[in-house]
Amino acid sequence: MNMNISVMNIETPGSFWTDYELVDSGNNEKLERFGNYYLARPEPKAIWNKSMSESQWEKLIHTRFRTGAGFGKAGKEDSGTWEMKKKMSEQWYIKYRSPQKGLDFDLRLGLTSFKHVGVFPEQASNWEFIYGQTAGLVKSAEEHNLPKPRVLNLFAYTGAASLAAKAAGADVTHLDSVRQVVTWARGNMEKSGLDGIRWIVEDAMKYAKREARRGNRYQGIILDPPAYGHGPDGEKWKLDECLFDMLRNVSEILAPENSFMVLNLYSNGYSAVLGETIVKEAFGLKQDGYKNLEYGELVLRDSFGKNLPLSVFVRLAR
Secondary structure, X not given: OOOOEEEEEEEOOOOOOOOEEEEEEEOOEEEEEEOOEEEEEEOOOXXXXXXXXXXXXXXXXXXXXXEOOOOOOOOOOOOEEEEEOOOOOXXXXXXXXXXXXXXXXXXXXXOOOOOOOOOOHHHHHHHHHHXXXXXXXXXXXXXXXXXXXEEEEEOOOOOHHHHHHHHOOOEEEEEEOOHHHHXXXXXHHHHOOOOOOEEEEOOHHHHHHHHHHHOOOEOEEEEOOOOEEEOOOOOEEEHHHHHHHHHHHHHHHEOOOOOEEEEEEOOOOOOHHHHHHHHHHHHOOOOOXXXXXXXEEEEEEOOOOOEEEEEEEEEEEO
C-alpha cells in the first residue's frame, strides 16, 4: 500500500496573527495594517475592484507607495517613493505569536524604496511548517543523542524563516547576497531574544555547490529565490535559467532521511503544479522518495473575503 501523500493546498495566515491584516484589495492595490499603521501598496494581481471607497482608504492610510519610472520592468525591483498621509515611524516592530508553543519572534519593519517593508506576510504558513518540522527533528535528535539538526535558509531576506527554525532549536545558517538585509535579519534575531544563527553574505548557487563538494548535509533547506537578482560580486540571477540547477544542487546537500525542504516561488509565470513537478524531477523522487509532498498557493484574504494569490510553494518531508 502506498503511504506517500501529495497534496495541493491554498493557505493563508491564521487569524491569531493580530499584528497583520489585509484590509482591502483591488484596482491594483492592497491596503494592509502592520501593527498600528495602515499602508497602501501597488499589487498587480489585485485586478478586481476595491470593496471600500477611495475616501474610506484615505481615512485609514498612514502612507502610500507611489511607483517610479522603473516600476514593473523585468530584472528591476519595484522602485518609487512613500507618500506620507499621517505621522508614523519609518521603522517599527510587529510580533508573530503562533499557537505552536515557542514560535514567537519580533520583526522590524521599515519603508524601503522598493515598496517592501521587511516581511512577506503570506509566508506565515511556511514558518509554521518550518517550526513544526524542525521541532520534530530536534526532539528525535535529543532522544538518540545526535547533534542538532542543521537548517540552511537560502535567499533568506530579513530572516523570519530563520527565526522559526532557530526558535525550534536548530543549528541555522542564514544566507543572502545583500549585506544590509543580513544585518536587518540579525537585528530581528536579537530583538526576538534568540542567538547563534550563522550569517553568510554569498551567492546561493555558489554556496550550495561548495557545500556539495565538501559533502555537507542539512536536515532542512529553505529556498525563496527572486525572479531576478545579483550576487554580492555582481553574479546575475535569472530564476527561469537557474531554478532547476539550483534544486539539483540542493538535492545533493539535503539529508536523504529525516529532512525537509521548502521552496517558495513568486514569479507570475509559475504554478503550484509546475513547482511540484520540478521538485520531483530535481530530487529524482519516486513513489518511495518522500513521506509527504505538499504544494499549492499562499494567499492573503482581505476582510471582505477576497483571496489575493501571492506565491506558490512546495514542501517536501522525507
